[in-house]
Amino acid sequence: ATNRTFTMIKPDAVENGHIGGILNMITEAGFKIIALKLTQLTVADAKAFYEVHAARPFYGELVEFMSRGPIVAAILEKENAIADFRTLIGATNPADAAEGTIRKKYATSMGENAVHGSDSDENAGIESAFHFAGREQF
Numbered sequence: 001a002t003n004r005t006f007t008m009i010k011p012d013a014v015e016n017g018h019i020g021g022i023l024n025m026i027t028e029a030g031f032k033i034i035a036l037k038l039t040q041l042t043v044a045d046a047k048a049f050y051e052v053h054a055a056r057p058f059y060g061e062l063v064e065f066m067s068r069g070p071i072v073a074a075i076l077e078k079e080n081a082i083a084d085f086r087t088l089i090g091a092t093n094p095a096d097a098a099e100g101t102i103r104k105k106y107a108t109s110m111g112e113n114a115v116h117g118s119d120s121d122e123n124a125g126i127e128s129a130f131h132f133a134g135r136e137q138f
């Protein structure tokens with residue numbers, strides 16, 4: 001079925017000038033952009049967004065990284081969007097990411113891995129609502 005996923009181009013990829021390259025890979029792969037903006041997470045926003053990882057040893061580092069500069073937030077639509085987008089971005093650790101994936105091309109490390117992709121329909125809805133008002137979703 002056609003469904004939606006939520007993505008962020010993370011601060012590392014924005015700093016390194018990869019917004020255009022990543023959006024191009026996304027649209028070339030057949031995803032339709034439903035919502036899109038350049039924004040920045042506050043420390044409180046990043047803590048809330050990654051609440052599920054609060055007990056992990058890398059949580060502090062993750063919150064600091066995700067709030068250090070602008071990100072691009074987007075909602076994407078496609079047949080099988082959640083799974084197909086996770087395939088397109090590749091493994092969390094760029095050392096394990098397959099050829100042709102966004103992380104293989106643009107990620108620098110396990111923590112600074114260029115892009116986010118929702119892991120379920122439920123989380124895509126929650127994450128989309130976190131970043132976008134209804135009138136910003138087309």
Ligand code: CMP
Nearest residue numbers: 058061062092110111112113115116117
């Ligand atoms: P993502 O899967 O999008 O969401 C959770 C993030 O936590 C992950 O991307 C990485 O940015 C980060 N992360 C996961 N594992 C580690 C780790 N071992 N060390 C540092 N950051 C991590």
